[in-house]
Amino acid sequence: MISFLDFEKPIAELEARIVELRATADGSDLDIEAEIQKLEKKSAGMLAATYARLSPWQKTQVARHPQRPHFVDYIRLAFTDFVPLGGDRLYGEDAAIIGGLAKLDGRKVMVIGHEKGHDTASRIKHNFGMAKPEGYRKAIRLMEMASKFGLPVVTLVDTAGAFPGVEAEERGQAEAIARSTEACLALKVPMVAAIVGEGGSGGAVAIASANKVLMLEHAVYSVISPEGASSILWRTPDKAADAATAMKVTAQDLLDLAVIDGIVPEPTGGAHRDPARTARALADALGRELAGLEGVAPADILRQREERFLAIGAL
Protein backbone atom coordinates (compact mmCIF):
# COMPACT_ATOMS: atom_id res chain seq x y z
CA MET A 1 0.00 0.00 0.00
CA ILE A 2 1.50 3.29 -1.15
CA SER A 3 1.26 6.16 1.28
CA PHE A 4 0.24 9.32 -0.50
CA LEU A 5 1.84 12.71 -0.11
CA ASP A 6 -0.31 15.79 0.53
CA PHE A 7 -0.14 17.02 -3.04
CA GLU A 8 -1.26 13.56 -4.27
CA LYS A 9 -4.64 13.88 -2.52
CA PRO A 10 -6.76 13.97 -5.72
CA ILE A 11 -4.98 10.83 -6.93
CA ALA A 12 -5.43 9.16 -3.55
CA GLU A 13 -9.16 9.91 -3.69
CA LEU A 14 -9.45 8.40 -7.16
CA GLU A 15 -7.51 5.32 -6.09
CA ALA A 16 -9.78 4.91 -3.06
CA ARG A 17 -12.80 5.12 -5.34
CA ILE A 18 -11.32 2.42 -7.58
CA VAL A 19 -10.71 0.13 -4.60
CA GLU A 20 -14.27 0.74 -3.46
CA LEU A 21 -15.69 -0.12 -6.89
CA ARG A 22 -13.56 -3.26 -7.09
CA ALA A 23 -14.93 -4.40 -3.76
CA THR A 24 -18.50 -4.06 -4.97
CA ALA A 25 -17.89 -5.59 -8.42
CA ASP A 26 -17.96 -9.33 -8.76
CA GLY A 27 -16.50 -9.36 -12.24
CA SER A 28 -19.78 -9.88 -13.99
CA ASP A 29 -20.94 -6.29 -14.03
CA LEU A 30 -19.42 -4.90 -17.20
CA ASP A 31 -20.57 -1.36 -16.44
CA ILE A 32 -18.53 -1.31 -13.24
CA GLU A 33 -15.54 -2.85 -15.00
CA ALA A 34 -15.69 -0.13 -17.63
CA GLU A 35 -15.99 2.52 -14.92
CA ILE A 36 -12.96 1.09 -13.09
CA GLN A 37 -10.92 1.12 -16.27
CA LYS A 38 -11.92 4.70 -16.96
CA LEU A 39 -10.94 5.79 -13.45
CA GLU A 40 -7.66 3.88 -13.61
CA LYS A 41 -6.77 5.63 -16.82
CA LYS A 42 -7.68 8.97 -15.29
CA SER A 43 -5.64 8.22 -12.16
CA ALA A 44 -2.60 7.19 -14.19
CA GLY A 45 -2.94 10.36 -16.24
CA MET A 46 -3.13 12.52 -13.13
CA LEU A 47 -0.11 10.79 -11.62
CA ALA A 48 1.96 11.33 -14.76
CA ALA A 49 0.86 14.95 -15.02
CA THR A 50 1.56 15.65 -11.35
CA TYR A 51 5.03 14.09 -11.44
CA ALA A 52 5.93 15.81 -14.71
CA ARG A 53 5.76 19.18 -12.98
CA LEU A 54 6.67 18.68 -9.35
CA SER A 55 7.77 21.84 -7.57
CA PRO A 56 11.16 21.78 -5.81
CA TRP A 57 9.38 21.47 -2.46
CA GLN A 58 7.21 18.60 -3.73
CA LYS A 59 10.35 16.86 -4.99
CA THR A 60 11.85 17.28 -1.53
CA GLN A 61 8.86 15.42 -0.14
CA VAL A 62 9.17 12.67 -2.77
CA ALA A 63 12.89 12.38 -2.01
CA ARG A 64 11.98 11.87 1.68
CA HIS A 65 9.03 9.55 1.01
CA PRO A 66 8.92 6.88 3.75
CA GLN A 67 8.64 4.15 1.13
CA ARG A 68 11.38 5.46 -1.15
CA PRO A 69 13.95 2.74 -1.86
CA HIS A 70 17.17 3.12 0.14
CA PHE A 71 20.66 1.65 0.12
CA VAL A 72 19.57 -1.81 1.29
CA ASP A 73 16.93 -1.97 -1.46
CA TYR A 74 19.44 -1.03 -4.14
CA ILE A 75 21.92 -3.58 -2.77
CA ARG A 76 19.21 -6.21 -3.15
CA LEU A 77 17.87 -5.03 -6.51
CA ALA A 78 20.84 -3.53 -8.37
CA PHE A 79 23.91 -5.30 -6.95
CA THR A 80 24.87 -8.94 -6.36
CA ASP A 81 27.26 -10.79 -4.02
CA PHE A 82 27.36 -7.96 -1.46
CA VAL A 83 29.90 -8.44 1.32
CA PRO A 84 29.29 -5.78 3.97
CA LEU A 85 32.40 -4.46 5.70
CA GLY A 86 32.01 -2.85 9.10
CA GLY A 87 33.68 -0.47 11.48
CA ASP A 88 36.13 2.39 11.35
CA ARG A 89 38.82 0.62 13.47
CA LEU A 90 38.86 3.70 15.66
CA TYR A 91 35.66 3.89 17.61
CA GLY A 92 32.67 1.95 16.35
CA GLU A 93 30.33 0.72 13.69
CA ASP A 94 27.90 3.31 12.36
CA ALA A 95 24.91 1.78 10.60
CA ALA A 96 23.94 5.14 9.06
CA ILE A 97 26.61 4.47 6.42
CA ILE A 98 26.87 0.98 4.98
CA GLY A 99 29.62 -0.20 2.71
CA GLY A 100 31.21 -3.25 1.25
CA LEU A 101 32.28 -5.24 -1.78
CA ALA A 102 29.68 -5.95 -4.41
CA LYS A 103 29.17 -6.63 -8.07
CA LEU A 104 27.27 -4.31 -10.35
CA ASP A 105 26.28 -6.30 -13.43
CA GLY A 106 29.37 -8.42 -12.88
CA ARG A 107 31.72 -5.47 -12.31
CA LYS A 108 33.49 -5.62 -8.95
CA VAL A 109 33.07 -2.40 -6.97
CA MET A 110 33.25 -0.93 -3.49
CA VAL A 111 29.80 0.39 -2.70
CA ILE A 112 29.16 2.86 0.12
CA GLY A 113 26.01 4.74 1.03
CA HIS A 114 23.66 6.14 3.62
CA GLU A 115 20.83 3.99 4.91
CA LYS A 116 17.83 5.67 6.54
CA GLY A 117 15.86 2.57 7.57
CA HIS A 118 12.30 1.67 6.57
CA ASP A 119 10.41 1.30 9.85
CA THR A 120 10.77 2.60 13.40
CA ALA A 121 13.19 -0.10 14.56
CA SER A 122 15.45 0.09 11.52
CA ARG A 123 15.29 3.89 11.41
CA ILE A 124 16.61 4.00 14.96
CA LYS A 125 19.26 1.40 14.11
CA HIS A 126 20.46 3.44 11.13
CA ASN A 127 19.95 6.76 12.96
CA PHE A 128 17.68 7.94 10.12
CA GLY A 129 20.67 7.99 7.79
CA MET A 130 22.46 10.67 9.81
CA ALA A 131 26.03 9.48 10.16
CA LYS A 132 28.47 10.18 12.97
CA PRO A 133 32.23 10.57 12.59
CA GLU A 134 32.71 6.79 12.73
CA GLY A 135 30.47 6.43 9.68
CA TYR A 136 32.59 8.82 7.63
CA ARG A 137 35.79 7.24 8.94
CA LYS A 138 34.49 3.83 7.85
CA ALA A 139 33.83 5.32 4.41
CA ILE A 140 37.42 6.61 4.33
CA ARG A 141 38.73 3.15 5.25
CA LEU A 142 36.70 1.49 2.51
CA MET A 143 37.70 4.07 -0.11
CA GLU A 144 41.36 3.55 0.73
CA MET A 145 40.88 -0.20 0.46
CA ALA A 146 39.21 0.23 -2.93
CA SER A 147 42.13 2.34 -4.11
CA LYS A 148 44.58 -0.31 -2.94
CA PHE A 149 42.82 -3.12 -4.82
CA GLY A 150 41.88 -1.12 -7.90
CA LEU A 151 38.14 -1.34 -7.32
CA PRO A 152 35.99 1.55 -8.53
CA VAL A 153 33.91 3.24 -5.83
CA VAL A 154 30.16 3.69 -6.12
CA THR A 155 28.33 5.76 -3.52
CA LEU A 156 24.60 6.08 -2.95
CA VAL A 157 23.85 9.32 -1.15
CA ASP A 158 20.70 9.67 0.93
CA THR A 159 20.90 11.72 4.09
CA ALA A 160 19.23 14.72 5.67
CA GLY A 161 22.72 15.59 6.90
CA ALA A 162 25.43 14.44 9.27
CA PHE A 163 24.19 13.81 12.82
CA PRO A 164 24.07 16.98 14.92
CA GLY A 165 24.83 15.67 18.40
CA VAL A 166 27.20 16.24 21.30
CA GLU A 167 29.14 13.01 20.88
CA ALA A 168 29.45 13.52 17.12
CA GLU A 169 31.01 16.93 17.73
CA GLU A 170 33.30 15.55 20.44
CA ARG A 171 34.60 12.87 18.13
CA GLY A 172 35.24 15.38 15.35
CA GLN A 173 32.26 15.40 13.00
CA ALA A 174 33.71 18.28 10.99
CA GLU A 175 37.14 16.65 10.71
CA ALA A 176 35.61 13.31 9.71
CA ILE A 177 33.58 14.95 6.93
CA ALA A 178 36.57 16.97 5.72
CA ARG A 179 38.79 13.87 5.66
CA SER A 180 36.13 11.82 3.89
CA THR A 181 35.82 14.48 1.18
CA GLU A 182 39.61 14.45 0.96
CA ALA A 183 39.58 10.66 0.64
CA CYS A 184 37.17 10.90 -2.32
CA LEU A 185 39.52 13.38 -3.99
CA ALA A 186 42.57 11.20 -3.32
CA LEU A 187 41.16 8.09 -5.00
CA LYS A 188 43.25 6.68 -7.81
CA VAL A 189 40.28 4.62 -8.94
CA PRO A 190 37.12 5.92 -10.63
CA MET A 191 34.35 7.08 -8.32
CA VAL A 192 30.72 7.56 -9.28
CA ALA A 193 28.19 8.98 -6.83
CA ALA A 194 24.43 8.90 -7.13
CA ILE A 195 22.15 11.07 -5.02
CA VAL A 196 19.22 8.67 -4.65
CA GLY A 197 17.13 10.59 -2.11
CA GLU A 198 18.29 13.56 -0.08
CA GLY A 199 21.73 15.02 -0.57
CA GLY A 200 21.95 16.92 2.68
CA SER A 201 24.89 19.31 2.89
CA GLY A 202 28.33 18.30 4.19
CA GLY A 203 27.03 14.91 5.25
CA ALA A 204 26.35 14.19 1.59
CA VAL A 205 29.34 15.85 -0.06
CA ALA A 206 31.65 13.79 2.18
CA ILE A 207 30.87 10.74 0.03
CA ALA A 208 29.82 12.52 -3.16
CA SER A 209 33.02 14.25 -4.30
CA ALA A 210 33.24 11.91 -7.26
CA ASN A 211 34.38 11.85 -10.90
CA LYS A 212 30.77 11.67 -11.98
CA VAL A 213 27.74 12.62 -9.93
CA LEU A 214 24.28 11.39 -10.88
CA MET A 215 20.90 12.16 -9.37
CA LEU A 216 17.66 10.27 -9.45
CA GLU A 217 14.96 12.29 -11.19
CA HIS A 218 13.20 13.37 -7.99
CA ALA A 219 16.20 13.45 -5.64
CA VAL A 220 17.28 16.76 -4.09
CA TYR A 221 20.75 18.04 -3.20
CA SER A 222 21.33 21.19 -1.18
CA VAL A 223 23.58 23.11 1.15
CA ILE A 224 20.94 23.22 3.88
CA SER A 225 17.44 21.79 4.20
CA PRO A 226 14.68 24.06 2.88
CA GLU A 227 13.32 24.21 6.44
CA GLY A 228 16.73 25.30 7.75
CA ALA A 229 17.11 27.97 5.08
CA SER A 230 13.60 29.20 5.78
CA SER A 231 14.25 29.63 9.49
CA ILE A 232 17.65 31.29 9.00
CA LEU A 233 17.04 33.52 5.97
CA TRP A 234 13.33 34.23 6.29
CA ARG A 235 13.25 33.86 10.10
CA THR A 236 10.11 31.74 9.90
CA PRO A 237 9.55 28.00 9.51
CA ASP A 238 6.86 28.56 6.85
CA LYS A 239 9.00 29.48 3.85
CA ALA A 240 10.47 26.04 3.13
CA ALA A 241 8.78 25.84 -0.26
CA ASP A 242 10.19 29.24 -1.27
CA ALA A 243 13.61 28.27 0.05
CA ALA A 244 13.56 25.02 -1.95
CA THR A 245 12.81 26.98 -5.11
CA ALA A 246 15.35 29.72 -4.43
CA MET A 247 18.19 27.31 -3.57
CA LYS A 248 17.72 25.26 -6.77
CA VAL A 249 17.73 21.82 -5.19
CA THR A 250 16.37 19.65 -8.00
CA ALA A 251 18.27 17.33 -10.31
CA GLN A 252 17.11 19.38 -13.30
CA ASP A 253 18.46 22.63 -11.81
CA LEU A 254 21.74 21.05 -10.76
CA LEU A 255 22.31 19.60 -14.21
CA ASP A 256 21.90 23.12 -15.63
CA LEU A 257 24.45 24.40 -13.08
CA ALA A 258 26.85 21.59 -14.11
CA VAL A 259 27.00 20.39 -10.50
CA ILE A 260 25.81 16.96 -11.61
CA ASP A 261 26.51 14.98 -14.77
CA GLY A 262 23.30 13.10 -15.37
CA ILE A 263 19.76 12.34 -14.26
CA VAL A 264 18.47 8.81 -13.74
CA PRO A 265 14.77 8.63 -14.69
CA GLU A 266 12.31 7.37 -12.09
CA PRO A 267 9.13 5.42 -12.84
CA THR A 268 5.98 7.54 -13.15
CA GLY A 269 4.92 8.54 -9.65
CA GLY A 270 8.40 8.24 -8.17
CA ALA A 271 10.93 5.56 -7.22
CA HIS A 272 8.74 4.21 -4.42
CA ARG A 273 6.05 3.10 -6.89
CA ASP A 274 8.48 0.71 -8.61
CA PRO A 275 11.75 0.15 -6.74
CA ALA A 276 12.84 -2.67 -9.06
CA ARG A 277 12.59 -0.51 -12.15
CA THR A 278 14.32 2.36 -10.38
CA ALA A 279 17.15 0.04 -9.35
CA ARG A 280 17.52 -1.22 -12.91
CA ALA A 281 17.75 2.32 -14.28
CA LEU A 282 20.25 3.24 -11.56
CA ALA A 283 22.42 0.18 -12.26
CA ASP A 284 22.42 0.98 -15.97
CA ALA A 285 23.41 4.59 -15.39
CA LEU A 286 26.15 3.70 -12.88
CA GLY A 287 27.45 1.01 -15.26
CA ARG A 288 27.62 3.50 -18.14
CA GLU A 289 29.60 6.01 -16.07
CA LEU A 290 31.97 3.33 -14.76
CA ALA A 291 32.52 2.00 -18.29
CA GLY A 292 33.38 5.51 -19.44
CA LEU A 293 36.08 5.79 -16.76
CA GLU A 294 37.53 2.33 -17.30
CA GLY A 295 41.06 2.18 -18.61
CA VAL A 296 41.75 5.84 -17.80
CA ALA A 297 45.17 6.25 -16.13
CA PRO A 298 44.98 6.76 -12.33
CA ALA A 299 46.67 10.17 -12.58
CA ASP A 300 44.07 11.30 -15.11
CA ILE A 301 41.21 9.95 -12.97
CA LEU A 302 42.52 12.03 -10.10
CA ARG A 303 43.03 15.12 -12.24
CA GLN A 304 39.62 14.91 -13.90
CA ARG A 305 37.99 14.82 -10.45
CA GLU A 306 40.05 17.79 -9.24
CA GLU A 307 39.30 19.86 -12.33
CA ARG A 308 35.61 19.05 -12.00
CA PHE A 309 35.44 20.74 -8.59
CA LEU A 310 37.93 23.51 -9.32
CA ALA A 311 35.74 24.60 -12.22
CA ILE A 312 32.70 25.21 -10.00
CA GLY A 313 32.61 28.93 -9.29
CA ALA A 314 35.58 29.84 -11.49
CA LEU A 315 34.87 32.48 -14.12
Added chain:
Amino acid sequence: MSWLSKVRNSLSSLAKRDTPDNLWMKCPSCGEMLFAKDFEANLSVCPHCQHHGRIATQARFDLLLDPGYAILATPRVPENPLNFRDTKKYPDRLKAARAANPYPDALTNAFGTVDGCKAVLGVQDFRFMGGSMGMAVGEAFVAGVERAIAESCAYVICTAAGGARMQEGILSLMQMPKTTVATRRLAAAGLPYIVVLTDPTTGGVTASYAMLGDVQIAEPGALIGFAGQRVIQDTIREKLPDGFQRAEYLHAHGMVDMVVHRKDLKTTLATLLGYLERKEVA
Protein backbone atom coordinates in the same frame (compact mmCIF):
# COMPACT_ATOMS: atom_id res chain seq x y z
CA MET B 1 15.43 50.63 19.25
CA SER B 2 13.91 52.90 21.89
CA TRP B 3 11.76 55.86 20.87
CA LEU B 4 14.52 58.17 22.05
CA SER B 5 17.24 56.69 19.82
CA LYS B 6 14.72 56.57 16.98
CA VAL B 7 14.17 60.30 17.29
CA ARG B 8 17.85 60.92 17.79
CA ASN B 9 18.86 58.94 14.69
CA SER B 10 16.35 60.81 12.58
CA LEU B 11 18.03 64.11 13.50
CA SER B 12 21.22 64.23 11.48
CA SER B 13 22.74 67.00 13.58
CA LEU B 14 22.41 64.85 16.68
CA ALA B 15 23.42 61.61 15.02
CA LYS B 16 26.63 63.17 13.75
CA ARG B 17 27.76 64.33 17.17
CA ASP B 18 31.43 63.83 17.70
CA THR B 19 31.10 61.94 20.96
CA PRO B 20 30.67 58.42 19.62
CA ASP B 21 28.82 55.83 21.70
CA ASN B 22 31.70 53.46 21.15
CA LEU B 23 34.16 55.37 23.27
CA TRP B 24 33.45 52.90 26.03
CA MET B 25 32.41 49.32 25.61
CA LYS B 26 31.35 46.47 27.80
CA CYS B 27 33.30 43.21 27.54
CA PRO B 28 30.76 40.72 26.20
CA SER B 29 32.26 38.04 28.40
CA CYS B 30 32.95 39.53 31.85
CA GLY B 31 30.87 42.70 31.54
CA GLU B 32 33.75 44.95 32.59
CA MET B 33 33.66 48.48 31.12
CA LEU B 34 36.58 48.99 28.76
CA PHE B 35 37.95 52.07 27.04
CA ALA B 36 37.52 51.10 23.36
CA LYS B 37 40.94 52.44 22.36
CA ASP B 38 42.64 50.41 25.11
CA PHE B 39 40.75 47.31 24.02
CA GLU B 40 41.91 47.76 20.44
CA ALA B 41 45.48 48.45 21.53
CA ASN B 42 45.31 45.19 23.47
CA LEU B 43 44.57 43.29 20.19
CA SER B 44 40.84 43.34 21.00
CA VAL B 45 41.44 41.09 23.99
CA CYS B 46 39.77 42.01 27.28
CA PRO B 47 42.54 42.79 29.80
CA HIS B 48 40.36 41.51 32.65
CA CYS B 49 39.09 38.12 31.42
CA GLN B 50 41.19 37.58 28.27
CA HIS B 51 38.07 37.32 26.12
CA HIS B 52 39.20 37.43 22.48
CA GLY B 53 37.01 39.80 20.45
CA ARG B 54 36.58 39.36 16.71
CA ILE B 55 39.00 41.41 14.65
CA ALA B 56 38.87 42.64 11.07
CA THR B 57 41.05 41.47 8.21
CA GLN B 58 43.42 44.42 8.27
CA ALA B 59 44.05 44.08 12.00
CA ARG B 60 44.76 40.39 11.50
CA PHE B 61 47.29 41.06 8.74
CA ASP B 62 48.99 43.68 10.92
CA LEU B 63 49.00 41.28 13.86
CA LEU B 64 50.61 38.35 12.06
CA LEU B 65 52.64 39.70 9.15
CA ASP B 66 55.77 41.82 9.19
CA PRO B 67 55.32 45.33 7.75
CA GLY B 68 55.51 45.56 3.98
CA TYR B 69 53.17 42.70 3.12
CA ALA B 70 51.18 42.77 -0.11
CA ILE B 71 47.42 42.30 -0.14
CA LEU B 72 46.44 40.01 -3.00
CA ALA B 73 43.54 40.80 -5.28
CA THR B 74 40.35 38.86 -4.56
CA PRO B 75 39.52 36.73 -7.61
CA ARG B 76 36.33 37.60 -9.43
CA VAL B 77 33.58 34.99 -9.55
CA PRO B 78 30.16 34.78 -11.20
CA GLU B 79 27.77 36.82 -9.08
CA ASN B 80 24.38 35.59 -8.05
CA PRO B 81 24.16 32.67 -10.51
CA LEU B 82 21.03 31.38 -8.75
CA ASN B 83 19.33 34.78 -8.97
CA PHE B 84 18.69 34.31 -5.28
CA ARG B 85 16.40 36.34 -3.11
CA ASP B 86 15.10 35.67 0.37
CA THR B 87 13.69 38.68 2.20
CA LYS B 88 16.28 40.69 0.25
CA LYS B 89 17.99 40.17 -3.09
CA TYR B 90 21.42 38.58 -2.75
CA PRO B 91 23.13 41.36 -4.76
CA ASP B 92 21.68 43.89 -2.31
CA ARG B 93 23.12 41.95 0.62
CA LEU B 94 26.48 41.82 -1.18
CA LYS B 95 26.34 45.54 -1.89
CA ALA B 96 25.62 46.31 1.77
CA ALA B 97 28.44 44.04 2.92
CA ARG B 98 30.86 45.69 0.48
CA ALA B 99 29.85 49.15 1.63
CA ALA B 100 30.62 48.17 5.22
CA ASN B 101 33.87 46.30 4.53
CA PRO B 102 37.14 47.19 2.81
CA TYR B 103 37.38 43.99 0.74
CA PRO B 104 35.05 42.59 -1.93
CA ASP B 105 34.26 39.32 -0.12
CA ALA B 106 34.82 37.41 3.11
CA LEU B 107 38.28 35.95 2.42
CA THR B 108 41.33 38.06 1.62
CA ASN B 109 44.93 36.92 1.16
CA ALA B 110 48.18 38.71 1.77
CA PHE B 111 51.71 37.64 0.92
CA GLY B 112 54.47 38.54 3.31
CA THR B 113 56.65 37.26 6.10
CA VAL B 114 55.97 36.14 9.65
CA ASP B 115 59.05 37.09 11.68
CA GLY B 116 60.99 36.65 8.47
CA CYS B 117 59.35 33.37 7.32
CA LYS B 118 57.61 33.66 3.96
CA ALA B 119 53.89 32.84 3.97
CA VAL B 120 50.61 33.53 2.27
CA LEU B 121 48.06 34.46 4.92
CA GLY B 122 44.34 34.16 4.27
CA VAL B 123 41.93 35.91 6.60
CA GLN B 124 38.23 35.28 6.73
CA ASP B 125 36.21 38.17 8.09
CA PHE B 126 33.05 37.42 10.04
CA ARG B 127 31.81 40.96 9.37
CA PHE B 128 31.35 40.16 5.70
CA MET B 129 28.09 38.18 5.60
CA GLY B 130 29.16 36.12 8.60
CA GLY B 131 32.37 35.11 6.85
CA SER B 132 30.26 32.72 4.83
CA MET B 133 31.85 30.53 2.18
CA GLY B 134 30.54 31.12 -1.29
CA MET B 135 32.30 30.92 -4.62
CA ALA B 136 34.39 34.03 -3.90
CA VAL B 137 35.72 32.53 -0.67
CA GLY B 138 36.42 29.18 -2.38
CA GLU B 139 38.14 30.85 -5.29
CA ALA B 140 40.19 33.13 -2.98
CA PHE B 141 41.25 30.10 -0.94
CA VAL B 142 42.42 28.30 -4.09
CA ALA B 143 44.23 31.45 -5.28
CA GLY B 144 45.96 31.82 -1.92
CA VAL B 145 47.15 28.23 -2.02
CA GLU B 146 48.31 28.60 -5.64
CA ARG B 147 50.32 31.66 -4.68
CA ALA B 148 51.88 29.74 -1.78
CA ILE B 149 52.85 26.94 -4.17
CA ALA B 150 54.31 29.50 -6.60
CA GLU B 151 56.29 31.12 -3.77
CA SER B 152 57.16 27.72 -2.28
CA CYS B 153 55.92 28.82 1.12
CA ALA B 154 53.25 27.96 3.67
CA TYR B 155 49.59 28.83 3.45
CA VAL B 156 48.13 30.03 6.75
CA ILE B 157 44.41 30.60 7.06
CA CYS B 158 42.56 32.36 9.88
CA THR B 159 39.05 30.98 9.65
CA ALA B 160 35.84 32.70 10.76
CA ALA B 161 32.51 31.73 9.29
CA GLY B 162 28.99 30.75 10.15
CA GLY B 163 29.30 28.19 7.36
CA ALA B 164 28.39 28.03 3.69
CA ARG B 165 26.73 30.99 1.99
CA MET B 166 23.15 29.84 1.59
CA GLN B 167 22.42 32.46 -1.07
CA GLU B 168 24.65 30.50 -3.42
CA GLY B 169 22.88 27.22 -2.67
CA ILE B 170 24.64 24.10 -3.92
CA LEU B 171 27.46 26.17 -5.43
CA SER B 172 28.56 27.11 -1.92
CA LEU B 173 28.49 23.44 -0.88
CA MET B 174 30.74 22.61 -3.82
CA GLN B 175 33.42 24.86 -2.33
CA MET B 176 34.04 22.12 0.24
CA PRO B 177 35.58 19.67 -2.26
CA LYS B 178 37.04 22.58 -4.23
CA THR B 179 39.06 23.97 -1.33
CA THR B 180 40.07 20.42 -0.42
CA VAL B 181 41.57 19.99 -3.90
CA ALA B 182 43.72 23.02 -3.04
CA THR B 183 44.89 21.72 0.35
CA ARG B 184 45.82 18.42 -1.32
CA ARG B 185 47.90 20.25 -3.93
CA LEU B 186 49.68 22.23 -1.22
CA ALA B 187 50.46 18.95 0.57
CA ALA B 188 51.67 17.38 -2.68
CA ALA B 189 54.07 20.33 -3.05
CA GLY B 190 55.43 19.51 0.41
CA LEU B 191 54.33 22.85 1.82
CA PRO B 192 52.83 23.47 5.26
CA TYR B 193 49.19 24.30 5.77
CA ILE B 194 48.39 25.93 9.09
CA VAL B 195 44.89 26.70 10.29
CA VAL B 196 44.11 29.31 12.93
CA LEU B 197 40.54 28.78 14.08
CA THR B 198 39.00 32.03 15.27
CA ASP B 199 35.58 32.82 16.68
CA PRO B 200 33.31 31.50 15.24
CA THR B 201 34.16 28.72 12.78
CA THR B 202 31.22 26.44 12.07
CA GLY B 203 29.36 24.47 9.40
CA GLY B 204 30.77 23.69 5.98
CA VAL B 205 33.94 25.70 6.57
CA THR B 206 34.82 23.60 9.61
CA ALA B 207 33.88 20.47 7.68
CA SER B 208 36.38 21.25 4.92
CA TYR B 209 39.56 23.35 4.88
CA ALA B 210 39.33 24.50 8.52
CA MET B 211 40.00 20.97 9.80
CA LEU B 212 42.66 19.86 7.34
CA GLY B 213 45.71 21.75 8.61
CA ASP B 214 49.05 20.13 9.29
CA VAL B 215 48.82 22.14 12.49
CA GLN B 216 45.53 23.30 13.99
CA ILE B 217 45.68 26.34 16.24
CA ALA B 218 42.65 27.84 17.98
CA GLU B 219 42.20 31.20 19.63
CA PRO B 220 41.02 31.04 23.26
CA GLY B 221 37.27 30.72 23.66
CA ALA B 222 36.60 30.48 19.92
CA LEU B 223 33.39 28.68 19.00
CA ILE B 224 34.35 25.83 16.66
CA GLY B 225 32.00 23.12 15.49
CA PHE B 226 30.07 21.47 12.72
CA ALA B 227 26.44 21.76 13.80
CA GLY B 228 24.93 24.83 15.42
CA GLN B 229 24.23 24.63 19.14
CA ARG B 230 20.51 25.29 18.72
CA VAL B 231 20.23 22.47 16.18
CA ILE B 232 22.05 20.09 18.53
CA GLN B 233 19.88 21.12 21.45
CA ASP B 234 16.73 20.59 19.38
CA THR B 235 17.99 17.12 18.40
CA ILE B 236 19.11 15.78 21.76
CA ARG B 237 16.87 17.90 24.04
CA GLU B 238 19.49 18.03 26.76
CA LYS B 239 21.63 20.76 28.21
CA LEU B 240 24.91 21.10 26.37
CA PRO B 241 28.08 20.45 28.37
CA ASP B 242 29.99 23.46 29.76
CA GLY B 243 32.34 24.98 27.25
CA PHE B 244 30.90 22.83 24.46
CA GLN B 245 32.44 23.59 21.03
CA ARG B 246 34.88 26.08 22.50
CA ALA B 247 38.58 26.02 21.61
CA GLU B 248 39.61 24.53 24.95
CA TYR B 249 36.96 21.81 24.62
CA LEU B 250 38.23 20.88 21.16
CA HIS B 251 41.77 20.77 22.51
CA ALA B 252 40.69 18.43 25.30
CA HIS B 253 39.06 16.18 22.70
CA GLY B 254 42.12 16.04 20.49
CA MET B 255 40.75 18.16 17.65
CA VAL B 256 43.32 20.98 17.73
CA ASP B 257 47.02 21.00 18.51
CA MET B 258 47.00 24.08 20.69
CA VAL B 259 45.04 27.03 21.99
CA VAL B 260 47.15 30.15 21.60
CA HIS B 261 46.58 33.62 23.07
CA ARG B 262 46.43 36.29 20.39
CA LYS B 263 49.53 38.04 21.71
CA ASP B 264 51.55 34.85 21.17
CA LEU B 265 50.07 33.93 17.81
CA LYS B 266 52.73 35.47 15.60
CA THR B 267 55.69 33.95 17.42
CA THR B 268 53.93 30.57 17.49
CA LEU B 269 53.36 30.73 13.74
CA ALA B 270 56.94 31.78 13.11
CA THR B 271 58.26 28.89 15.20
CA LEU B 272 56.06 26.40 13.35
CA LEU B 273 57.00 27.80 9.95
CA GLY B 274 60.65 27.53 10.92
CA TYR B 275 60.23 23.83 11.67
CA LEU B 276 58.07 23.02 8.67
CA GLU B 277 60.16 24.72 6.03
CA ARG B 278 60.18 22.85 2.79
CA LYS B 279 63.14 20.59 2.38
CA GLU B 280 64.15 19.13 -0.93
CA VAL B 281 63.83 15.38 -0.54
CA ALA B 282 66.45 13.58 -2.58
